[in-house]
Amino acid sequence: MKAFLCALALTLPTTLHAQNVSIDSAAGPAEVAVAPAKVVALDFAALDTLDALGVAVAGRPDFTPPAYLADAVTGIPTVGTLFEPDFEALAVMAPDLIVAGGRSQTQVPALSKLAPTIDMTISGEDLVNQIKSRIDAYGTIFEKTEQAAQLKTRLDAAMSETAAAVSDKGDALILLTHGGKISAYGANSRFGWLHGEVGLTEAVPNLEAGNHGEAVSFEFVADADPDWLLVIDRGAAVGQEGEAAAATLDNPLIAATKAGQNGQIIYLDAAAMYLAGGGIQSIMLTLEQLKTAFAGANS
Amino acid sequence: MLRLATIIGLALLLLASLSVGAADLGAQDDGGLFLMLVSRVPRTAAALLAGAGLALSGAVVQLAVQNRLVEPGLTGTPESAMAGLLAVTLIDPGAALMVKMIVASLAAVVGTGGFLILARHIPRQDPVMLPLVGLIYAGILGAGVTAVAWSTDLLQYLGAWQAGEFSGVLRGRYELLWVIALAAVLLYLAADRITLLGLGEDRARSLGLDARQTMLAALVLVAVMVSATVVTVGALPFVGLVVPNIISRWRGDHLRANLPWIALAGGLAVLASDVIGRVIRWPYEIPAGAIFAVVGAAIFLWLLYAAPAARSDHG
Numbered sequence: 213m214k215a216f217l218c219a220l221a222l223t224l225p226t227t228l229h230a231q232n233v234s235i236d237s238a239a240g241p242a243e244v245a246v247a248p249a250k251v252v253a254l255d256f257a258a259l260d261t262l263d264a265l266g267v268a269v270a271g272r273p274d275f276t277p278p279a280y281l282a283d284a285v286t287g288i289p290t291v292g293t294l295f296e297p298d299f300e301a302l303a304v305m306a307p308d309l310i311v312a313g314g315r316s317q318t319q320v321p322a323l324s325k326l327a328p329t330i331d332m333t334i335s336g337e338d339l340v341n342q343i344k345s346r347i348d349a350y351g352t353i354f355e356k357t358e359q360a361a362q363l364k365t366r367l368d369a370a371m372s373e374t375a376a377a378v379s380d381k382g383d384a385l386i387l388l389t390h391g392g393k394i395s396a397y398g399a400n401s402r403f404g405w406l407h408g409e410v411g412l413t414e415a416v417p418n419l420e421a422g423n424h425g426e427a428v429s430f431e432f433v434a435d436a437d438p439d440w441l442l443v444i445d446r447g448a449a450v451g452q453e454g455e456a457a458a459a460t461l462d463n464p465l466i467a468a469t470k471a472g473q474n475g476q477i478i479y480l481d482a483a484a485m486y487l488a489g490g491g492i493q494s495i496m497l498t499l500e501q502l503k504t505a506f507a508g509a510n511s
Numbered sequence: 512m513l514r515l516a517t518i519i520g521l522a523l524l525l526l527a528s529l530s531v532g533a534a535d536l537g538a539q540d541d542g543g544l545f546l547m548l549v550s551r552v553p554r555t556a557a558a559l560l561a562g563a564g565l566a567l568s569g570a571v572v573q574l575a576v577q578n579r580l581v582e583p584g585l586t587g588t589p590e591s592a593m594a595g596l597l598a599v600t601l602i603d604p605g606a607a608l609m610v611k612m613i614v615a616s617l618a619a620v621v622g623t624g625g626f627l628i629l630a631r632h633i634p635r636q637d638p639v640m641l642p643l644v645g646l647i648y649a650g651i652l653g654a655g656v657t658a659v660a661w662s663t664d665l666l667q668y669l670g671a672w673q674a675g676e677f678s679g680v681l682r683g684r685y686e687l688l689w690v691i692a693l694a695a696v697l698l699y700l701a702a703d704r705i706t707l708l709g710l711g712e713d714r715a716r717s718l719g720l721d722a723r724q725t726m727l728a729a730l731v732l733v734a735v736m737v738s739a740t741v742v743t744v745g746a747l748p749f750v751g752l753v754v755p756n757i758i759s760r761w762r763g764d765h766l767r768a769n770l771p772w773i774a775l776a777g778g779l780a781v782l783a784s785d786v787i788g789r790v791i792r793w794p795y796e797i798p799a800g801a802i803f804a805v806v807g808a809a810i811f812l813w814l815l816y817a818a819p820a821a822r823s824d825h826g
């Protein structure tokens with residue numbers, strides 16, 4: 213049905229574009245007008261994927277973007293923060309479509325009164341399938357099904373390459389550092405796809421972790437003694453300097469772990485993981501980083 | 512008898528703090544010595560020092576404004592220390608810990624001084640008036656700090672300073688807290704003067720005390736102790752309110768004689784909160800500040816409810 217609609221949309225003259233298509237959003241199936249002209253994206257994952265598809269947006273959140281998206285968003289007007297859209301600016305702009313999600317998910321009902329809004333949140337488990345579903349949806353809306361298919365193929369290839377690179381290289385623990393403190397993330401967390409879908413063994417199985425991870429002590433990491441530490445620096449993710457992750461982890465307890473002794477502490481691109489997690493470019497970047505790091509290690 | 516019970520309680524708590532943690536001491540190659548030195552001993556010392564510092568600060572502030580219901584959290588001290596920290600973080604993010612500490616202390620002196628000036632103009636008939644004003648004052652300062660942090664994307668940092676906890680404490684990460692021990696010694700030397708301050712400025716002056724100077728010295732000590740805590744482990748509300756009240760109810764208001772007890776009880780209260788926070792979701796952590804806030808709130812309500820009817824001056 214979807215393919216048929218897309219094909220139909222592509223063949224129809226542009227004057228008939230006010231037609232609706234059905235896409236899968238985080239809130240279930242949604243009806244959206246095809247090829248909206250003025251699009252606002254309130255989430256970096258959405259900005260990321262739209263940029264990869266070559267869709268230009270007319271508004272974005274007022275927040276320092278991840279470095280790889282910096283060029284893509286310069287010059288685009290801002291419409292509120294990641295959490296709180298600027299409703300007045302949006303009303304003036306009168307967009308044809310608002311892509312919300314993630315940190316702005318709670319604002320979807322309010323935004324819907326203003327303009328057609330879709331909730332494109334990507335959360336927790338089954339991340340890769342959600343990313344693909346979003347790519348499909350954007351491809352349908354913006355009549356770029358071919359590019360969408362290409363992106364998905366590249367993602368599949370990168371996934372299997374990275375999965376091959378990490379297999380049999382030992383277990384890993386995902387840590388988020390903020391200030392001088394650390395939290396651990398498990399397979400059910402927002403970063404859990406590194407375990408569940410890439411196939412990294414968990415150093416601490418069944419880590420009870422919701423979206424925000426578990427506050428842990430350095431002793432916890434020492435006790436888990438993982439082969440690899442995957443570190444996300446929250447400060448760096450949101451553009452702060454000082455108290456970097458490396459300084460937080462530079463202590464005797466971390467140094468004594470297998471990861472510390474073998475130099476297997478990987479500082480993931482924090483902005484890609486933390487801010488734009490779920491964007492196609494973000495996940496490709498992280499997969500590439502993991503592949504490079506693990507490929508150089510002995511099993 | 513009481514003394515013996517205290518010593519046994521202290522010993523048990525120290526033992527608990529040294530033996531409880533995410534890692535298993537018995538499973539270490541060196542019998543846990545490394546873990547002890549790097550993690551357990553520093554964490555125990557940090558909790559004791561932070562608790563002692565906050566309890567002592569509370570006692571001093573209560574005497575200085577002659578009100579039992581005030582504590583550093585109600586005089587804008589942590590908030591102004593945070594304002595100082597925020598300023599350093601904005602101007603020079605990589606500044607040394609000592610620089611951050613000094614700026615935070617200076618800001619705390621200014622902020623607390625502001626409250627003391629405000630306190631002079633508050634009518635004293637109702638003892639709840641002053642804490643209320645303090646609550647509002649601290650709230651305004653806190654709102655200002657939050658607004659600046661919000662507009663500069665530093666809210667997450669602010670969160671770390673606001674939630675007092677010890678999970679990040681390791682050897683080399685908490686030593687600043689020993690400033691509290693130093694301040695406690697100075698406080699002990701000045702204790703009699705500060706006790707006089709508790710009689711009110713006029714009476715203190717007629718007893719031959721330079722009230723202004725003493726007030727300033729007390730203020731600086733409080734600011735240093737609170738800032739050291741905020742900089743290294745974050746703010747721990749309620750400790751400065753609950754602990755001195757319990758001690759002075761039990762032993763009266765002789766500050767010099769009470770100081771060791773206040774310091775000890777404050778240290779133990781915070782250490783106990785930290786041990787509980789380490790245990791209830793083992794091997795994960797619950798902030799000691801959150802544990803104490805729950806327990807401390809209960810004790811505070813009990814104090815209010817069980818206030819002796821005969822005492823009406825709250826002095």
